Amino acid sequence: MKKIENKKASQIRQIWGLVRKSTFIKLGVSIMILFGIMAVFSPIWIHINPEIYDPIIGVDPNVHGSVGPSLKHPLGTDDIGKDLFSQLLRGSQVAFMLGMMVSVFSTIIGAAIGLIAGYYGKIWDTLLMRLADIILTLPRLPLLIVISGIFGTQSNWIILLILSLTFWPVISRVIRAQTLSLRERPFIESAKVSGVSNTRIIIKHLAPNVLPIAFYYLTVTVTGAILVEAGLSFLGFGDPSNMSWGMMLQWCFVKGYVFKAPYWMIPPGLCISLLAFSFYLIGVGLEEMVNPRLKKR
Amino acid sequence: MDTVLEIKNLGMSYDTTEGSVSAVDNVSFRIMSGEAMGLVGESGCGKTSLGMCIMKLLPENAKITNGEIIFDGEDIVPKTEDEMRMIRWKGVSMIFQAAMNALNPVYKVGDQIIEAIMAHDKIKKEEAREKVRDLYKLVGLSPERMENYPHEYSGGMRQRAIIAMALACDPKFIIADEPTTALDVIVQDEIIDEIKNIQKKLNMIMMYISHDISVIAETCDKIGVMYAGNFIEYADTFALFDNPLHPYTKALMSSFPSIEGPKKELKPVPGEPPNLLNPPRGCRFYPRCSYAEEICRKERPEFIESESGHFLACHRVI
Amino acid sequence: MSPGDLMEMLNIEHLTKLFPLKKKLFSRDQQYVHAVDDISFKIEKGKILGLVGESGCGKTTTAKLLVRLLKPTSGKIYIGGEDIAALKEEDLKKFRKNIQMIFQDPYESLNPRLTIHSTIAEPLIAQGLYNLEKIHDALEVVGLKPPEGFLYRYPHELSGGQRQRVAIARALVIDPIFVVADEPTSMLDVSIRAGVLNLMLALRKSFDLTVLFVTHDLAVARYMCDDIAVMHNGKIVEIGNAEEVIRNPKHSYTKALLSAVPIPDPRAKRERIKIREKVV
Numbered sequence: 001m002k003k004i005e006n007k008k009a010s011q012i013r014q015i016w017g018l019v020r021k022s023t024f025i026k027l028g029v030s031i032m033i034l035f036g037i038m039a040v041f042s043p044i045w046i047h048i049n050p051e052i053y054d055p056i057i058g059v060d061p062n063v064h065g066s067v068g069p070s071l072k073h074p075l076g077t078d079d080i081g082k083d084l085f086s087q088l089l090r091g092s093q094v095a096f097m098l099g100m101m102v103s104v105f106s107t108i109i110g111a112a113i114g115l116i117a118g119y120y121g122k123i124w125d126t127l128l129m130r131l132a133d134i135i136l137t138l139p140r141l142p143l144l145i146v147i148s149g150i151f152g153t154q155s156n157w158i159i160l161l162i163l164s165l166t167f168w169p170v171i172s173r174v175i176r177a178q179t180l181s182l183r184e185r186p187f188i189e190s191a192k193v194s195g196v197s198n199t200r201i202i203i204k205h206l207a208p209n210v211l212p213i214a215f216y217y218l219t220v221t222v223t224g225a226i227l228v229e230a231g232l233s234f235l236g237f238g239d240p241s242n243m244s245w246g247m248m249l250q251w252c253f254v255k256g257y258v259f260k261a262p263y264w265m266i267p268p269g270l271c272i273s274l275l276a277f278s279f280y281l282i283g284v285g286l287e288e289m290v291n292p293r294l295k296k297r
Numbered sequence: 298m299d300t301v302l303e304i305k306n307l308g309m310s311y312d313t314t315e316g317s318v319s320a321v322d323n324v325s326f327r328i329m330s331g332e333a334m335g336l337v338g339e340s341g342c343g344k345t346s347l348g349m350c351i352m353k354l355l356p357e358n359a360k361i362t363n364g365e366i367i368f369d370g371e372d373i374v375p376k377t378e379d380e381m382r383m384i385r386w387k388g389v390s391m392i393f394q395a396a397m398n399a400l401n402p403v404y405k406v407g408d409q410i411i412e413a414i415m416a417h418d419k420i421k422k423e424e425a426r427e428k429v430r431d432l433y434k435l436v437g438l439s440p441e442r443m444e445n446y447p448h449e450y451s452g453g454m455r456q457r458a459i460i461a462m463a464l465a466c467d468p469k470f471i472i473a474d475e476p477t478t479a480l481d482v483i484v485q486d487e488i489i490d491e492i493k494n495i496q497k498k499l500n501m502i503m504m505y506i507s508h509d510i511s512v513i514a515e516t517c518d519k520i521g522v523m524y525a526g527n528f529i530e531y532a533d534t535f536a537l538f539d540n541p542l543h544p545y546t547k548a549l550m551s552s553f554p555s556i557e558g559p560k561k562e563l564k565p566v567p568g569e570p571p572n573l574l575n576p577p578r579g580c581r582f583y584p585r586c587s588y589a590e591e592i593c594r595k596e597r598p599e600f601i602e603s604e605s606g607h608f609l610a611c612h613r614v615i
Numbered sequence: 616m617s618p619g620d621l622m623e624m625l626n627i628e629h630l631t632k633l634f635p636l637k638k639k640l641f642s643r644d645q646q647y648v649h650a651v652d653d654i655s656f657k658i659e660k661g662k663i664l665g666l667v668g669e670s671g672c673g674k675t676t677t678a679k680l681l682v683r684l685l686k687p688t689s690g691k692i693y694i695g696g697e698d699i700a701a702l703k704e705e706d707l708k709k710f711r712k713n714i715q716m717i718f719q720d721p722y723e724s725l726n727p728r729l730t731i732h733s734t735i736a737e738p739l740i741a742q743g744l745y746n747l748e749k750i751h752d753a754l755e756v757v758g759l760k761p762p763e764g765f766l767y768r769y770p771h772e773l774s775g776g777q778r779q780r781v782a783i784a785r786a787l788v789i790d791p792i793f794v795v796a797d798e799p800t801s802m803l804d805v806s807i808r809a810g811v812l813n814l815m816l817a818l819r820k821s822f823d824l825t826v827l828f829v830t831h832d833l834a835v836a837r838y839m840c841d842d843i844a845v846m847h848n849g850k851i852v853e854i855g856n857a858e859e860v861i862r863n864p865k866h867s868y869t870k871a872l873l874s875a876v877p878i879p880d881p882r883a884k885r886e887r888i889k890i891r892e893k894v895v
Contacts, residue, residue, distance in 0.1 A: 185723055186718040186719070186720055186723040186724035187723060187724050187725055187726040187727075189684055189716075189718065189724075190716065190718060190724055190782075190785070191726075191737060191741075192684060193682045193684065193711065193714075193715060193716045194711060194715070194737055194738035194741050194742075194785075194789070195707075195708045195711030195712065195738065195741040195742055196737055196738075196740075196741040197741070200741070204729075204737075205726055205729075208726075208728040208729075209726070209727070209728055339804040339805060339806060340804055481669035481670055481831070482669060482831065482833075482872060482875045482876055483669065483871060483872065483875045485875070485877075486874075486875035486876075486877070489877070508804070508805060509805075509877065510805075510879050511834075511876075511877035511878055511879040512877045514877070514878065514879055514880060514881040514883075515877050515878075515881070515883075534881045535881055535882070538879075538880060538881055548806060549805065549806060550879065551809075552805050552806050552808065552809040553805065553834070553879040554834040554835055554837060554838040555834050555837075555878055555879055555880070556833050556834050556837050556861050556873065556876055556878070557878050557880070557883060558880075560837065560838065560858075562813075563808075563809035563812060563813060563838065564809060565806060565807070565808075565809035565810030565813060566806040566807075566809075566810075567810075569774050569776075
């Protein structure tokens with residue numbers, strides 16, 4: 001077994017070497033780490049003075065109206081005296097969690113469906129791809145409203161559900177296309193001739209070869225999820241029991257402080273753009289790496 | 298009989314992420330007027346690279362490190378891209394490997410050749426069209442086919458069209474790089490015949506690059522054998538087959554089964570061609586040679602004339 | 616013939632494979648390509664039959680039909696006495712143990728993400744016969760020594776010749792009685808080819824394999840095969856002992872094919888018979 005570990009280790013080292021060389025990935029990851037630190041820092045910040053700094057219920061009694069940045073409130077406060085910095089930190093937690101969970105769920109669903117549709121073809125392909133088409137036509141906002149209405153609540157879990165369900169079709173199409181081309185390759189034919197079961201062919205032979213592109217979509221979906229969540233929250237459909245960057249923008253807009261309090265308006269917008277962009281950069285870097293020009297002769 | 302092409306000590310290397318690959322090393326030979334020379338070797342031996350050097354169609358990361366390529370009395374190595382553009386297609390022309398995909402699918406084949414002619418010669422379109430008609434007859438295609446698109450041609454027909462294009466500007470020298478590899482045996486036979494006839498008719502010199510020694514035996518007057526970037530043997534075709542001197546040449550000959558003659562056992566050559574990032578210091582064939590000696594490991598053998606007209610790079614035989 | 620003898624042959628009867636062509640919009644008739652058109656032949660145990668022809672003649676389709684990568688339109692395929700042509704997918708698994716295939720492309724027939732060990736283990740696992748010893752033996756038998764040096768490498772670390780040896784090891788590891796080799800050396804360098812061909816001949820001897828060797832190269836077919844079948848447009852136009860077919864071809868297509876094969880001898884002179892199939 002040691003030999004296998006050695007080979008895996010050297011493979012990982014190889015990939016790490018390529019990763020280190022990519023400026024895109026380095027930049028993307030740096031930004032991502034920055035926000036990661038913010039997310040981790042959030043509970044620490046709150047702990048300093050929970051009464052003032054809790055992003056949902058904390059209020060500074062000494063503040064009246066929205067004030068600008070100060071030592072006590074690094075980003076100032078909103079119109080009822082809630083600390084904006086802690087809201088921003090909580091927002092990065094939500095962005096990360098939501099972004100990553102949506103991306104993982106939608107990629108897993110999309111990859112599974114793409115593999116099945118592409119490999120089995122015929123009726124499975126037709127059924128699954130038509131399903132994907134139907135879902136693609138559904139508009140997210142009305143869907144969110146309807147589902148929230150059914151459950152009687154607005155919650156990040158519902159947003160997670162909606163986003164996962166609406167993101168997988170795009171991924172499944174791409175994976176299906178890849179599967180279609182892969183399934184004609186001799187090593188798949190060879191597996192069939194050896195009597196390998198279809199399930200095993202999909203899991204052991206096709207899935208790993210589809211992995212690189214799935215990886216790429218993992219990162220790109222985070223971008224999409226962050227942006228869509230921000231949009232939904234901005235429109236007032238976010239989870240009121242939590243705080244996100246989109247919601248910060250929404251409150252700022254609703255309370256009429258858009259032009260009056262740049263310290264309120266700009267940071268969340270900037271964060272949304274930067275975090276989404278960072279994942280996009282990682283995706284570009286990954287695509288570069290998987291590019292055939294790096295293949296050995 | 299004069300020399301049309303002379304290569305002197307040509308060297309070429311590629312820059313890769315892992316270092317410099319010495320693809321062509323110290324190659325010298327000449328082709329006299331009317332001659333067809335065959336360049337034979339396996340993948341990675343440098344034969345295609347050599348062909349690209351002569352056309353100076355090198356990729357970005359490749360460069361000619363030393364030597365001269367004297368074509369029609371002039372060394373073309375120092376020539377600029379603009380100067381080379383005048384020479385390509387008119388002086389030297391090339392039929393590429395897998396050339397069938399070199400045709401643009403959205404234009405009629407005839408038009409593509411006409412365009413190629415007009416890009417190099419200042420003649421009217423009508424004259425170019427006439428010329429293409431003649432070329433088609435020369436390569437065995439019916440001139441009506443000029444109006445068809447590439448997908449309407451069979452593999453063999455496309456190859457003939459490519460040959461017509463290569464001949465369009467009356468070159469003195471044709472380099473054919475595996476022109477029939479992707480074709481079926483019967484079509485291959487016809488194309489090889491065609492190329493040979495055209496070469497004789499138009500009195501061109503030809504360099505025929507292939508890994509298939511049978512095809513070279515049929516078409517060429519002289520043969521150069523390449524291994525790992527070096528010329529290791531060069532002789533008149535009959536002389537080479539009657540009396541191969543280099544161990545690699547001998548090994549190569551006994552790797553080709555034949556449908557004629559008694560059935561003989563094929564003898565494989567053990568080992569692999571060397572990594573050209575770090576070629577062996579001495580003879581590049583040393584690790585696989587059954588006749589190898591100490592000197593073969595240390596010193597690169599010179600490419601010199603062993604018998605009249607028969608050149609060789611080997612310590613043992615000389 | 617005793618049941619024992621019957622077990623040891625490949626017997627193809629009237630094998631046909633039709634592929635539907637795209638239907639014209641308003642036409643009623645479905646047109647078909649007769650990729651394999653009513654062919655029949657037998658291979659005795661331990662013999663190698665060469666299936667030669669140019670591209671599009673149906674030889675690769677025939678190979679795929681024999682290993683049931685394709686389902687025959689009609690006809691029978693008896694392997695070891697059992698007709699596998701009509702079997703459903705679910706019942707085929709048992710027979711997969713007896714018939715294996717070596718593919719043409721050494722760069723594509725191995726899964727780039729699996730180690731050599733995993734690649735060779737796959738057929739064993741599929742048949743419930745996994746055994747590390749067998750994998751070791753398979754690698755040794757194809758000349759990849761020491762086996763430990765190859766087990767945990769990836770295909771891209773191996774040369775073309777080595778990869779093809781792995782493909783052979785994979786095909787033989789479950790002890791098939793019949794092997795289909797689809798142009799196994801045409802993508803290898805010439806000096807490597809000889810080694811792989813000789814290996815296959817040696818393995819045929821040691822394991823008493825029955826082989827269908829598909830190739831477009833008549834010279835290779837002559838070297839490897841006991842008998843040769845020539846295919847053209849889906850039909851077998853000539854079949855017989857290899858030396859006989861090559862020395863005394865009877866069918867005009869065989870003659871044309873033979874006269875077109877280049878000979879590694881500058882003095883060979885042949886008469887050329889041109890086939891005018893299409894006006895060029």
